[in-house]
Amino acid sequence: MTALRTLAGAWRWVLALWLGEVAIAAAFAFALRTHVAAALSDFALPDDRLLYAAAEFAGAHPQLVSGAIVGLLLSGLLGGVVWAVLAPLVIARLADGPQSAAALGGRWLGSLGGVIATTAWHALGRGLVLMGLASALAGMPGAVSAVALPLVWGLGTFALDLSRAQVVLHGARGTAPRTAAMAWLHAIKRPKLLALALALQAAQWLVLFAGLAAVVQGTGGAVAIVRSGALVAVALGSLRLLAAISAGPLPMAAEPDDAA
Amino acid sequence: MTSCPRRMRVPAWLLPLALACGPRIPPAPAPVPEPTSPLREPARVGPIPADAKVQQWTLRARLDAATHRIEGHATLQWRNTSTVAVRTMPLHLYMNAFRAEDTAWMAEGRGRHRGNAPHSAGGWGYVDVTAIHRVEPAPERKAVALQYRELPEPSLMELDLGDAIAPGEGVELEIDFVTQLPEVFARTGYAGEFHMVGQWYPKPGVLHRDGSWHTHAFTYHSEFYADFGDYEVELDVPANMVVGATGVLHETVRDGDRKRLQYRAQMVHDFAWTADPGFLEYTAEHEGIRIRQLVHPEHAFSVDAHLQAQIAALDSMQGRYGSYPWSTITIVHPPSGAEGAAGMEYPTLFTTSPVREIPGPLRALGLRERVSGVFTTVHEFGHQYFQGLLASDEAAAPWLDEGMNTTSNVLVVEDGADDDGWVVRVGPHALFADDFVRMAQQGIGTLQAIDQPAEAFSPVVGGYGGTVYRRTAALMLTLRNLVGDAAFDRALHEYAIAWRFRHPTGADLEQALVDGIGERVTLGAADPADPATGTVELDVRALLEAGLRGTGEVDYRVHAIVNRSAMGHAGWHRNAEGVLVGGEAPTEPGADEAVVVLHRAGEMVVPVEVEIRFADDTTVRRIWSGTRRTHTLQFDKHVRSVRLDPEGKLLLEAVRLDNHRFAPGEDFDDGLSQPLGQAAETAALLVLTGVGP
Numbered sequence: 001m002t003a004l005r006t007l008a009g010a011w012r013w014v015l016a017l018w019l020g021e022v023a024i025a026a027a028f029a030f031a032l033r034t035h036v037a038a039a040l041s042d043f044a045l046p047d048d049r050l051l052y053a054a055a056e057f058a059g060a061h062p063q064l065v066s067g068a069i070v071g072l073l074l075s076g077l078l079g080g081v082v083w084a085v086l087a088p089l090v091i092a093r094l095a096d097g098p099q100s101a102a103a104l105g106g107r108w109l110g111s112l113g114g115v116i117a118t119t120a121w122h123a124l125g126r127g128l129v130l131m132g133l134a135s136a137l138a139g140m141p142g143a144v145s146a147v148a149l150p151l152v153w154g155l156g157t158f159a160l161d162l163s164r165a166q167v168v169l170h171g172a173r174g175t176a177p178r179t180a181a182m183a184w185l186h187a188i189k190r191p192k193l194l195a196l197a198l199a200l201q202a203a204q205w206l207v208l209f210a211g212l213a214a215v216v217q218g219t220g221g222a223v224a225i226v227r228s229g230a231l232v233a234v235a236l237g238s239l240r241l242l243a244a245i246s247a248g249p250l251p252m253a254a255e256p257d258d259a260a
Numbered sequence: 261m262t263s264c265p266r267r268m269r270v271p272a273w274l275l276p277l278a279l280a281c282g283p284r285i286p287p288a289p290a291p292v293p294e295p296t297s298p299l300r301e302p303a304r305v306g307p308i309p310a311d312a313k314v315q316q317w318t319l320r321a322r323l324d325a326a327t328h329r330i331e332g333h334a335t336l337q338w339r340n341t342s343t344v345a346v347r348t349m350p351l352h353l354y355m356n357a358f359r360a361e362d363t364a365w366m367a368e369g370r371g372r373h374r375g376n377a378p379h380s381a382g383g384w385g386y387v388d389v390t391a392i393h394r395v396e397p398a399p400e401r402k403a404v405a406l407q408y409r410e411l412p413e414p415s416l417m418e419l420d421l422g423d424a425i426a427p428g429e430g431v432e433l434e435i436d437f438v439t440q441l442p443e444v445f446a447r448t449g450y451a452g453e454f455h456m457v458g459q460w461y462p463k464p465g466v467l468h469r470d471g472s473w474h475t476h477a478f479t480y481h482s483e484f485y486a487d488f489g490d491y492e493v494e495l496d497v498p499a500n501m502v503v504g505a506t507g508v509l510h511e512t513v514r515d516g517d518r519k520r521l522q523y524r525a526q527m528v529h530d531f532a533w534t535a536d537p538g539f540l541e542y543t544a545e546h547e548g549i550r551i552r553q554l555v556h557p558e559h560a561f562s563v564d565a566h567l568q569a570q571i572a573a574l575d576s577m578q579g580r581y582g583s584y585p586w587s588t589i590t591i592v593h594p595p596s597g598a599e600g601a602a603g604m605e606y607p608t609l610f611t612t613s614p615v616r617e618i619p620g621p622l623r624a625l626g627l628r629e630r631v632s633g634v635f636t637t638v639h640e641f642g643h644q645y646f647q648g649l650l651a652s653d654e655a656a657a658p659w660l661d662e663g664m665n666t667t668s669n670v671l672v673v674e675d676g677a678d679d680d681g682w683v684v685r686v687g688p689h690a691l692f693a694d695d696f697v698r699m700a701q702q703g704i705g706t707l708q709a710i711d712q713p714a715e716a717f718s719p720v721v722g723g724y725g726g727t728v729y730r731r732t733a734a735l736m737l738t739l740r741n742l743v744g745d746a747a748f749d750r751a752l753h754e755y756a757i758a759w760r761f762r763h764p765t766g767a768d769l770e771q772a773l774v775d776g777i778g779e780r781v782t783l784g785a786a787d788p789a790d791p792a793t794g795t796v797e798l799d800v801r802a803l804l805e806a807g808l809r810g811t812g813e814v815d816y817r818v819h820a821i822v823n824r825s826a827m828g829h830a831g832w833h834r835n836a837e838g839v840l841v842g843g844e845a846p847t848e849p850g851a852d853e854a855v856v857v858l859h860r861a862g863e864m865v866v867p868v869e870v871e872i873r874f875a876d877d878t879t880v881r882r883i884w885s886g887t888r889r890t891h892t893l894q895f896d897k898h899v900r901s902v903r904l905d906p907e908g909k910l911l912l913e914a915v916r917l918d919n920h921r922f923a924p925g926e927d928f929d930d931g932l933s934q935p936l937g938q939a940a941e942t943a944a945l946l947v948l949t950g951v952g953p
Contacts, residue, residue, distance in 0.1 A: 026941055029937040
């Protein structure tokens with residue numbers, strides 16, 4: 001309940017994060033929509049066979065297909081960078097409540113480098129762990145991979161949350177790879193928090209999956225459903241971050257950053 | 261329901277999960293007894309032409325499962341049904357295609373077929389004929405050794421018959437041979453303990469009535485051609501083998517660790533068999549036909565889907581082309597590692613491919629498909645008619661079996677559908693069987709003509725499947741859509757009945773279609789501006805000629821819609837006396853005249869319907885003969901949009917996104933950009949959730 005109250009108190013932050021996500025996604029969608037409409041010019045589908053038309057369009061305009069894929073990747077990259085940059089602010093706000101802009105700005109500046117560094121270490125580490133796991137699972141039933149890979153992805157996300165919280169709130173050295181590595185260990189050693197974090201992530205995916213289903217099924221107002229789902233997902237993600245903050249200071253066996 | 265492929269070496273800590281998703285093996289229903297006769301009752305078989313049965317085979321085969329080697333002995337009684345005496349007989353030695361790197365087949369295929377290749381080096385296959393004797397008629401029954409020689413292309417052999425065989429007379433041959441099966445990657449061979457034994461014995465060419473032998477080197481795309489006959493076959497295999505074969509089993513004799521199975525087949529032009537100790541057996545019966553499936557546990561979950569597909573295909577094709585004449589059909593599911601054997605037809609037996617299970621999340625989104633496995637069963641069973649019963653020359657005219665079979669496959673889907681006949685569905689959106697046919701026309705229309713021998717299609721060039729299978733189907737279904745289902749279906753039915761147990765050619769089919777449909781079919785009143793006077797007619801023979809032997813694409817486009825002011829009469833004009841009169845002010849501008857320009861962008865001419873929608877939301881339809889490059893339509897009111905081929909009849913036309921045009925300045929939903937935009941935004945939000953809070 002405390003976490004929910006904290007989250008409710010920071011509703012403007014949640015809203016801002018959601019708006020940022022929607023803005024990135026909508027910009028990407030707008031670009032694709034505009035390109036498709038321009039390519040079609042005065043023409044429209046001749047019948048209601050949307051899948052055939054999409055396949056014909058993709059065959060005629062492969063550059064738009066690759067452009068869409070690149071756009072999607074860039075959207076993800078942009079979102080990742082923006083979130084890494086904003087994470088110190090959000091963590092500080094969620095952990096310590098309302099603060100003056102100067103205080104928040106100071107904490108942000110002080111921990112930004114560490115958060116970005118530990119994010120980079122986590123990206124590298126998670127990539128290696130997932131690649132290793134995927135190759136270890138090769139030849140096993142697909143269902144094993146379908147369970148194991150998302151679990152490890154979720155574990156990595158929670159470990160990243162822990163690292164960032166330790167850097168922002170407890171002065172851990174984000175530049176040290178050990179901070180990232182220890183966060184994985186601490187995530188595993190706190191099964192209740194980990195389970196909560198995994199459940200919150202699962203809920204995030206479920207909400208967005210429902211939005212995807214609405215789009216696929218052609219449900220009226222599908223975009224509104226997807227955007228609403230994204231808002232819920234941001235709120236759930238913030239709760240996950242609060243779970244990481246609640247872990248308190250953890251022994252990272254690394255000296256604090258100079259700025260801390 | 262989830263089922264996982266059978267795998268090896270699952271770590272102990274994952275064992276519970278692995279066990280939970282182990283192969284799902286449905287219980288086998290009570291076995292359906294083996295039919296006593298290879299043919300159904302005479303009324304179902306229908307009349308068999310007097311000269312149809314040319315061969316009588318007695319085959320003995322002993323399989324060494326360890327070396328994948330077959331010792332064979334054949335007795336062939338062959339009858340000369342031509343009008344001339346023959347002294348030689350060409351024989352196909354199809355298995356020799358896999359004997360070396362420089363055979364005709366391997367030179368084209370380079371050791372690969374449909375993405376499959378042998379897993380190990382040295383898995384060659386061959387057939388080695390060790391002796392051929394001619395047996396004198398009774399009472400002498402003396403065996404005389406005959407001369408024979410392989411041709412430089414080893415899939416062919418020439419046999420000197422010694423004395424000439426006069427028209428109407430026969431000859432009895434004894435043939436000893438050894439067949440080494442290849443590691444399977446192209447229809448026939450072994451994989452582990454699985455053996456698919458097809459094209460394994462020497463097969464004579466087909467002697468036409470004029471005395472010409474029809475044989476072909478076995479090349480990458482060429483399949484087979486043979487005469488009908490009866491078969492008595494003894495298969496000697498290890499006792500643990502589960503065997504499936506052409507025809508029916510009428511006796512099993514156990515002999516220690518081996519068993520001898522006696523099979524009998526009638527009025528078929530090939531005999532194939534499979535043996536594998538790992539097969540599970542599922543049987544069912546439909547209209548007195550025993551349907552037998554041989555499947556490994558890993559694929560057993562899909563037996564019901566294949567059975568339903570088989571029944572749908574039987575119902576559709578029997579209704580369209582006459583009764584299935586044989587009492588049995590065996591569906592073989594090649595196991596993992598033997599994918600190269602999948603998707604091949606033999607008389608009363610075919611190999612299918614696995615049904616791909618859709619992952620749970622995609623199923624939850626509404627993704628369904630009837631392509632993998634199920635469509636293979638429909639297609640391979642379809643060959644029981646298009647080549648099994650209507651025994652065309654697959655090497656000389658592959659479109660006659662593959663293309664007509666694909667045509668019938670689309671109709672099977674339509675006939676059997678208790679919904680709208682989709683084959684892939686994503687939520688409310690679907691791809692239909694005819695969409696796949698249409699889709700395949702993209703980019704191949706100008707590449708190669710349909711009506712060519714198989715050897716004319718090089719795997720390097722590609723497009724064989726798109727041309728021979730799907731362009732043929734697109735042509736036939738376009739014809740059906742234009743002339744009406746009833747006329748086309750009646751013509752094809754008459755063709756199928758007339759050519760049962762015979763060897764039809766492409767010309768025979770074309771003539772049957774023209775006879776059944778008519779030389780010319782009136783499609784409707786011509787547009788006044790159309791050079792076709794009065795009515796627009798479809799010239800059926802011309803369409804077949806252009807479609808089968810031409811390389812033109814069908815592509816129509818709405819070139820322009822111009823809404824403009826009607827021409828007025830204001831101004832100065834000379835009257836009858838030559839005096840300038842009038843001088844009225846110009847007519848007030850207003851869009852009360854429209855000009856529509858249609859463009860035939862493709863080379864192939866097919867009449868096409870045009871639907872014009874006006875600003876008041878009324879519509880009119882016209883038919884354009886398509887004979888000229890462009891066609892202009894004029895109307896005295898504002899045109900909002902123009903749609904070519906509004907009912908999608910022209911399956912030969914792959915490019916449809918230029919068929920429906922709106923007039924400049926009209927506000928309209930193109931139907932594609934919005935859904936793609938929504939999908940893009942959703943995908944982006946999913947990614948952002950993955951990397952964000």
